[in-house]
Amino acid sequence: MRNSPKGWRYFAYGVAIAVAANFVAEGVRKLLRDAPTAEGE
Known part of the structure; x- marks a missing residue:
């Protein structure tokens, strides 16, 4: 058989x-879960 x-x-x-x-x-899911308030930090 030729593929x-x-x-x-x-x-x-x-x-x-x-x-x-x-x-x-x-x-992304892990980052959002680990640092949900990264911007407010």
């Missing part, structure tokens, strides 16, 4: 973007 390189590239991009988005979301 399309372009298809694999898009698949890899999708996975990387999903992982990065999840990581960023977790980081």
Whole structure:
């Protein structure tokens, strides 16, 4: 079975973007939880 390189590239991009988005979301959520009054500090 032959797989399309372009298809694999898009698949890899999708996975990387999903992982990065999840990581960023977790980081932002953690920052907001740890320092909710950072601006007023």
